[in-house]
Amino acid sequence: MSNSVGSRSKVNISLTVNGEPKTLSVYPMERLLDVLRLDLGLTGAKEGCGEGECGSCSVLMDGMLVNSCLVPVLQSAGSNIVTIEGLQAGETLHALQQAFLDCGGAQCGICTPGMILAASHLLSAIPEPTSEEIREGLAGNLCRCTGYSQIVEAVAEAARRRMTP
C-alpha cells in the first residue's frame, strides 16, 4: 500500500469484500464503514457511536475484528473484508445467525451484525469458549435492548452445534 504524497484527490484501491475482488475510487481518509455502506451498498455494518465504543460497525479485516468506523479506507487496500452479508452460504444461514434467531439473541437488530462478527472472530480462535470467554470476546459490542444473556447463550449454542454436527 503506497501512494504519492500531496494528493487530496481520490485514489484507486483494490480489496476483496465477501470473497469478491473490488476496485474502488475513494478519498484515502474515507471511513471503511462509509465505503461499505454508501459505495458498496452493504448496510449490515451500522454506525452506532462512530468512535469505536459500540462495535455495531464491526467487520473482519484479514480475519481480525475491527471497528470499520475507525479504519481509513486506504488502510484496507489489499485486504480481505468480511461483513455480515458475507457470512451465510447461499440461502443457508451461518450457524451463528441461526443460533441468534433460535435463542432470541436479536431484538432491534442494530448491534446484531457486529455481535455475530465478534462471535465469529471469537469462535475461530476458541472453538469451545466458556461463558466468561464469550463475554470478553463480545465486550466491545454494546446491546441496548438488554439482550446480553440471550446473546451469550446464542454464541454458546452455535459453538455446541458446530462441535456436534
Place this chain on the structure above:
Amino acid sequence: MRSNPSDYELAAPGNLQAIVSLIGSEPGKWLPIAGGTDVMVQYAAGKLPALKLLNIWNLPELRRIEVSADEIRIGAGSTYTDLRKNSIVENEFPLLASAARWTGGIANQNRGTIGGNIVNASPAADSLPALLVYDADLILVSVRGERRVTYASFHTGYKKTLLAQDELVKAVCLPRRFSEYFAYARKVGARKAQAIAKVCIAAAGRVVNGSAEDVRIALGSVAPVPLRLTGTEKTVNGKIISADLLRLARQTAAADIRPIDDIRSTARYRTAVAGNLVVEFLTRLNAEQASGDFREAKDVLTKWNALSRDEAIKTILPCCGSRAWAHGMASHRPLTDEAALLAASSDVWRSLTTSDWVEAFQSHPRIGESRAEQPPPAQSVEWSTQEQRAIADADAAVKKALADANREYERRFNRIFIVCAGGKSAGEILEILQRRLNNNADTELQEAAEQQRQITELRLRKWLQG
C-alpha cells in the same frame, strides 16, 4: 460537525525510512496514524486539526517484538493483541499483559498500538503505568538519527511530551529483570471493557529478609501525567509491611497524587481509591511473600531441630543476644512452625532475670550508632543495620537530637535505650525516647524488655527465611 474526507491527505510511503524523511522535510506538519483508535475518533468528530496524515499502520519495521538476553524491544506499532499473544510479555511483564487485556474491547485491541498509547499521552491510558514500573526506555527516530530516552522523562505535562516535531516513537524497551517480582494491577472504571479508568494502578515489588524492597507503584488518572508514586515508594522500601506502614503509605499516596474532578470521577473518590489500591497491593505483596516463605521456614526449623545443643544455641543467639534465652529455646526443641517458635520465645524471654535482659539489650548498637557494647555476631550486626536504616537516612538535626537523648537515657537508666526500630522513622523514635525518659526505673525496664521481645520476634521471622 463531521470532517470532509476530501479535505485530508493520507500519505502512505510504505517504509520507515521514507516516513521519517517525510516528517523531517516538514516537521510538525504530518500526523502519523496507526490503528486509528484515537486519531479517527477526533476525525469523525470534526476535531482533527492535522490535514496531512501519514499512514504507519502495519509497518514491518514498527510491528515486531525482539527479545535479547537483557531486554525486550517492542516495536511501537505492535497492537495490544500482539502484546497479549507474546509469551515473554505474558510471563515476565504481567502488568503490561493485564493492561493490554483491559484496553478497549477486542476490536480496539486488534488496532490500538503501544506507540499510539504513549504518544496520545492520556493520563488515563491503561498501559502507561506498567511502562513506568518496568523502567521502560523509548527509542525515538528522526532524520537526525535515533535516540534512547527513559520513558519516565517522556511526559512533560498534560498531553505534552519530549517528542520533537520531526520524531517518531520507534520502540519501547523493557529490561528483563522483573520476572521474580510480585506484580499487581487493577483498573477501577465504570465497566470492565471499553471504559476509561477512574483510577488504575500497576505495581511490583519484592520482600527481602521480611522488608519491602524495590517497590514500584504507578497510577493512571490521578495527575496530568501517568505518575510514579516516588514518595510512597520511599516510605515503604526497606520497611516491614505492618498496619502502621499501611496507614503511612495511604497518607503518602494521597500527598503524591494530584487528582481532579472530571466527567468520570471526583478528586475525593480518586484519592480514596488510590489509597485503597496502594494498601491492597502492599497487603498482597506481604501475603504472597509469606506463603512462599512457609516452605523455607519449615526447612530452617527442621535443620535447627536436628542440630547438637551447642550448635542450636549458637545458631539462634543472634536473634536475641541473651545466652539464657538461647539455652531456653534449645530446650524447647523440637519447634515445628513459626507460631510455636514465637510462642516459645515469648515464654522463655518473660521467664528470664533482669541481668539476662540487660545482656540482650547490650548486644545492640546504640540507636544511631553501629557498635554494640559487646561485640555481637555478624548476623546481629547486619540485622541492626537494617532495623535502624531510617535513622541512617535521617537529617543531621534529628540525628544530633537522638544522640543527645541517648546519652541522657544512659545517664538516667545506666544502660542503652532499646526500641523496636523496624518501620519507624527517626522522628518517631526520638519522640518515643523522649517520652520514655519520664518513666520510672521499673516501668522503663518492662517497656524495654517488651521492645526487645518484639525485636526478637522480627529477627526470628527473618531467621526462618534462612
